[in-house]
Amino acid sequence: MLYQAPRGTNDILPEDWPYWRHITATIERLAGLYGFEHIDTPIIEVTELFERGAGAGADVMVQKEMYTLEDNGGVSLTLRPEFTAGIMRAYLEHGMKVKPSPVKLYSMGPIFRQERPQAGRYRQHTQWNVEALGEIDPAVDFEVMSIAYSLFAELGFQDLAFQINSIGCPNCRPAHIAALVEYFSGHRSRLNEIDLRRLEINPLRLLDSKEEAMQGLIEDAPRSIDYLCDECREHFAALRGYLDAAGLSYTVNTLLVRGFDYYTKTVFEVWAEGIGAQAAVCGGGRYDGLIELLGGPPTPGIGFGSGIERQILTLKAQGIVPPPLPAPRVQVSYIGRGEIGQQAKQAAVSLVSDLRAAGIGAVLPFGDRSLKSQLKSANRADVAFVVIIGEGELASGQFTVRDLTDSQQQPVDRAAVVAWLQERLP
RNA sequence: GUGACCAUAGCUCAAUCGGCGGAGCACCUGGUUGUGGCCCAGGAGGUUGUGGGUUCGAGCCCCAUUGGUCACCCCA
Numbered sequence: 001m002l003y004q005a006p007r008g009t010n011d012i013l014p015e016d017w018p019y020w021r022h023i024t025a026t027i028e029r030l031a032g033l034y035g036f037e038h039i040d041t042p043i044i045e046v047t048e049l050f051e052r053g054a055g056a057g058a059d060v061m062v063q064k065e066m067y068t069l070e071d072n073g074g075v076s077l078t079l080r081p082e083f084t085a086g087i088m089r090a091y092l093e094h095g096m097k098v099k100p101s102p103v104k105l106y107s108m109g110p111i112f113r114q115e116r117p118q119a120g121r122y123r124q125h126t127q128w129n130v131e132a133l134g135e136i137d138p139a140v141d142f143e144v145m146s147i148a149y150s151l152f153a154e155l156g157f158q159d160l161a162f163q164i165n166s167i168g169c170p171n172c173r174p175a176h177i178a179a180l181v182e183y184f185s186g187h188r189s190r191l192n193e194i195d196l197r198r199l200e201i202n203p204l205r206l207l208d209s210k211e212e213a214m215q216g217l218i219e220d221a222p223r224s225i226d227y228l229c230d231e232c233r234e235h236f237a238a239l240r241g242y243l244d245a246a247g248l249s250y251t252v253n254t255l256l257v258r259g260f261d262y263y264t265k266t267v268f269e270v271w272a273e274g275i276g277a278q279a280a281v282c283g284g285g286r287y288d289g290l291i292e293l294l295g296g297p298p299t300p301g302i303g304f305g306s307g308i309e310r311q312i313l314t315l316k317a318q319g320i321v322p323p324p325l326p327a328p329r330v331q332v333s334y335i336g337r338g339e340i341g342q343q344a345k346q347a348a349v350s351l352v353s354d355l356r357a358a359g360i361g362a363v364l365p366f367g368d369r370s371l372k373s374q375l376k377s378a379n380r381a382d383v384a385f386v387v388i389i390g391e392g393e394l395a396s397g398q399f400t401v402r403d404l405t406d407s408q409q410q411p412v413d414r415a416a417v418v419a420w421l422q423e424r425l426p
Numbered sequence: 427g428u429g430a431c432c433a434u435a436g437c438u439c440a441a442u443c444g445g446c447g448g449a450g451c452a453c454c455u456g457g458u459u460g461u462g463g464c465c466c467a468g469g470a471g472g473u474u475g476u477g478g479g480u481u482c483g484a485g486c487c488c489c490a491u492u493g494g495u496c497a498c499c500c501c502a
Contacts, residue, residue: 004475004493053502064427065500082502111502116427118496194499210498259501277497305502335460373455375462390460404462 008115008123010309019312022322024108026154027128034147036104036130041086043110047076052294053085053262065114079112083129084287084303085294091133092296101134104143108308119276120310130284131303133291138235141266141286142242144302148270148282149248155311156320160281161271162250164243166236167204167224167257169264170289176227177203183221190217204257223254235265262290266302272310274317281314282306328361329425331378335371335390344389351387351399351417358418360425379404385421 005011012020031038047068067079080086087105090096096103107129114123130147132140145162152160168176180203184191190213191199191206198205207218228236243250250268258267267285275281284304291299315322332352334344348364355362363381365374371388378386388400388409398411401420412420 007493050502065502080502084502113501115500116498117494118498121501205500208501278501280501283501333461337459370455370458371460372458372462377462379462386462388460392460400460402461407462409461 006123008117010122010124016312018322018325019315020308021325023128023151023155023308023311023315026151027106027108030147030150030154031106034104034143034150036106036147039087039090039105039107040109041080041083041090041107043080043112044077045080045086045089047078049085049089049294050078050081053082053088053260053290067112067114081111081113083107083109083111083127083305084131084290087129087131087303088133088291088294088296088301091299092291092294097134097297097299099134102132102140103134104130104132106130111305118278120278120307120313122309126308127305128308129303129305131301133301134299136235136288136300138238138266139242141235141239141302142246144284144304145243145268146246146248148284148304148306151306152270152281155315156318157272157314158318159273162248162268163253163256163271164239164250164266164268165224165253165256166228166232166265167263167267167285168228168232172227172229172232173224176222176224179222179227180204180206184217187217190214202259205259207255207257218255224257225252225254232265239266258285262287262293264288268304270306272314272317275310275313278310281310326361327382328363329384330355330360330362330387330421331374331381331383331385332362332364332387332389333371333374333378334365335388340391340394341368343394344391347389347394347399347414348387351389351414354418355421358422360418360421375402384425387417387421 047066050066051063066081068076069078070076087107091103091105107127109126110124111127112124115121117123128151130144132144145164149162167173181199184195184199184203184206188196188199192211195206195209195211195214198209206214207221209218225233225236240252253269256267256269263285265286265288268283269280270282271279272281273279282304283306284302286300286302288298288300290301291297332348332355334348335341336344345368352362352364363383365377371390375386384404386402386404388402390400393399393411396411397414399414399417400409401412401417402409403424
């Protein structure tokens with residue numbers, strides 16, 4: 001094989017397209033229903049935008065996983081590893097703060113991270129991203145979670161686990177972090193090398209440890225919800241009230257955290273069964289500090305990203321079949337040798353054009369193959385009717401129309417074929 | 427970045443101890459001068475991922491490399 005798709009990238013083949021269309025069509029419909037507006041930002045941004053968003057501790061790793069290039073003017077650009085930073089930039093650049101709050105936006109498109117591929121994790125993957133900016137009301141948290149919930153419900157997912165947590169804000173989180181550090185420092189001997197590093201760099205991440213021996217320790221670790229300030233506690237309680245009122249089932253998962261510092265208050269994920277270790281099919285949270293970090297005025301925001309490829313893995317794992325794509329229902333076949341064959345072929349080309357102009361999907365066999373071969377193809381393509389044009393049909397002006405479902409055929413006047421088929425096709 | 431397993435036809439897989447690379451499915455043609463599905467016959471399709479090494483001889487053994495799968499790290 002001379003060329004292969006680069007590591008971690010995938011071709012979306014025709015047989016997978018029904019899944020993509022099903023998901024994206026559902027997303028478009030829900031966006032209209034919820035009042036989220038579509039925004040597309042560039043796939044490349046100035047590298048600094050993503051670096052500033054990352055925060056201390058994580059920045060080295062973040063840089064390592066970004067696809068960064070220098071343009072001819074010496075400007076460092078990066079293929080977006082996430083949506084949020086670019087959306088925030090556009091929000092600031094276009095002065096969207098003057099729009100009624102919250103500004104509700106969604107995007108869909110590829111993102112790039114230079115990671116080792118594994119099940120449900122690719123270097124180029126596609127995300128549906130939703131953001132609501134400029135409003136602190138916990139009802140906005142509910143709104144954002146609700147549209148994700150609706151998508152998964154409409155797609156027919158079973159056994160999804162909605163996980164929520166509150167990790168507090170710059171006022172109350174330091175006390176929780178300090179308690180975590182103190183707690184785990186008292187059990188240093190039970191931490192492996194990786195967890196010891198987490199203790200130094202990002203103590204919250206200790207709660208994510210997959211180390212078997214750590215699980216008991218983690219269960220008894222200080223919980224963020226026990227350290228929330230009044231504002232954060234009330235926010236979380238109100239959000240839970242809205243979720244309960246709307247009947248959205250969820251689990252409070254006190255071990256759910258985020259890797260980056262700018263997250264505040266609400267964090268949530270949705271987990272799917274049967275798609276491997278990368279089970280989060282949706283992840284998001286509130287980031288009231290991010291826009292300030294990027295040089296804008298204090299602006300609250302909440303959003304999530306949801307990987308389309310993982311959604312498709314989930315659909316397949318659960319045996320959910322997407323609706324079929326529209327396909328041509330009519331084939332126009334031509335037969336005969338020499339001059340007559342040419343006339344038949346021309347009549348077929350003409351009829352196919354008429355059918356398509358009338359909105360009837362039609363295909364023409366190529367290569368002057370035998371009728372048998374043409375019917376074989378029609379059968380495989382799941383065509384409903386085959387119009388046959390040969391010497392007899394040219395002479396009589398009546399084309400033969402064969403119904404493939406019952407194998408009956410009959411002559412139809414050339415001028416009446418389009419209407420005849422229109423009547424019988426849904 | 428770390429580790430394990432893997433790579434033979436478009437797909438799923440065989441190939442005995444290192445001894446002439448096969449099957450099923452799919453595709454094309456024919457069996458019927460112009461009639462699909464089922465059946466039968468035939469055909470096409472391969473530098474065994476790539477490069478090197480050992481050997482009289484390598485799909486098989488060794489090294490490297492690329493890619494895949496899965497997990498870890500990380501997770502925006």
